Amino acid sequence: MARPKPASRIPDWFNLDAYDRLSGLDANGWLTVVSGLRQLLDETPEFYRIDDEDAGVSLGELEATFISFQEDEGMGWADWKKQDYAVDKDAFNFGSVQSLSNWTVAHMGATLEHIRNGPELLAGIRTAVELESKREFKEARKALKAMESLDEFANTPFFVSLRDSREASGSGVGLPRRRTLSVNMRAPDEILRKDFDRWLQAMRALQGHQAAKKSFTDTDFKRWVRNAYVPLLVLNKWKELTGARITYGDLCEAAFPPMRRVEVDDVRKTFLPNAKAWASLETIDALAAQAAREDEKAEDFSY
Known part of the structure; x- marks a missing residue:
């Protein structure tokens, strides 16, 4: 009733x-x-x-x-x-943790084209990679050395440059939810887990990156x-x-x-x-x- x-x-x-x-x-x-x-x-x-x-x-x-x-x-x-959050083990995709796909890398590269200093960095990298593919390693090293003036930008995390670029443009577009990081597989598992915890803590501390506890x-x-x-x-x-x-x-x-x-x-x-x-x-x-x-x-x- x-x-x-x-x-x-x-x-x-x-x-x-x-x-x-x-x-x-x-x-x-x-x-x-x-x-x-x-x-x-x-x-x-x-x-x-x-x-x-x-x-x-x-x-x-x-x-x-x-x-x-x-x-x-x-x-x-x-x-x-x-x-x-779906899992695809064949693609080394484990839900919230995934390997970078070619699509993601291409999207990041295309995005970098619209960030200050990005086009110059990409052009220099393309030159060095082309020379390396021809096994002209000495010339490739020279091409990389010619980009020393871009060292600070080149070593800036991609999401930081993206964030700063969007803030400067006033676009108001939020940062993507996913973050990329490099993992040194030669380190012991225990060290990797501790370092990841520290990286995660730093990411969570950023404004606008809230999640359920x-x-x-x-x-x-x-x-x-x-x-x-x-x-x-x-x-x-x-x-x-x-x-x-x-x-x-x-x-x-x-x-x-x-x-x-x-x-x-x-x-x-x-x-x-x-x-x-x-x-x-x-x-x-x-x-x-x-x-x-x-x-x-x-x-x-x-x-």
């Missing part, structure tokens, strides 16, 4: 029972939910917004969008996101359900788009089961702010990585 609706401004289409499906989801399930939720929160067309100027806009399409998400009709981009567990999943992150965000987005006068008291009644006593301050100060921070790309990436590992384990088990 459906739960009774609170006597409030909660829309008729909202059905808390529909969110029972969240209990017991694994990383794959949560990836679908959170990616769909982000789509609902970020990509809902602005022409759905209801105000005095758009008084003639029907709520029908907007309601259909919310109902589609609520009824789990496949919103989001979970499968696409998991591809970022750890993989999520069943405890995390249960907390997301108990604290009603999804229904709270759905109703809050509806309120933002339509101007519905939904109060925090309404949210307490609508987003939580009758046997769960929740105070207004709990929603206002804790649950809703935490839910907004949780529904992030960092959460989606962490879930995508876990979901890809779940798929890999299931595939191995099937054999």
Whole structure:
């Protein structure tokens, strides 16, 4: 039997029972939910917004969008996101850690053409490589020596030059998520792991490179359900788009089961702010990585 609706401004289409499906989801399930939720929160067309100027806009399409998400009709981009973390051992691709492909190297080279000092460096390298291919090693060394004035730029990490170039141009384009590094395979494994940890710490310290602190567990999943992150965000987005006068008291009644006593301050100060921070790309990436590992384990088990 459906739960009774609170006597409030909660829309008729909202059905808390529909969110029972969240209990017991694994990383794959949560990836679908959170990616769909982000789509609902970020990509809902602005022409759905209801105000005095758009008084003639029907709520029908907007309601259909919310109902589609609520009824789990496949919103989001979970499968696409998991591809970022798929494993292809033949290509030495292990999800978040990959060997550079020729495509990536070519893209970096083409990008370098648009960075100050990049074209000069590439031209000099092309000359040296061409000479080396002809086994004219003495001339190749001379070509490399002729580029000594570019030493500082040549030894600058690629992502630093890319970052500085984009900042100078005011493009606002973020840095790519992946970072390249050189690994000296002659070093012992223990040293490599320690050095990688130091490199990772330095990368994480850079502004704009946030990630989930750890993989999520069943405890995390249960907390997301108990604290009603999804229904709270759905109703809050509806309120933002339509101007519905939904109060925090309404949210307490609508987003939580009758046997769960929740105070207004709990929603206002804790649950809703935490839910907004949780529904992030960092959460989606962490879930995508876990979901890809779940798929890999299931595939191995099937054999």
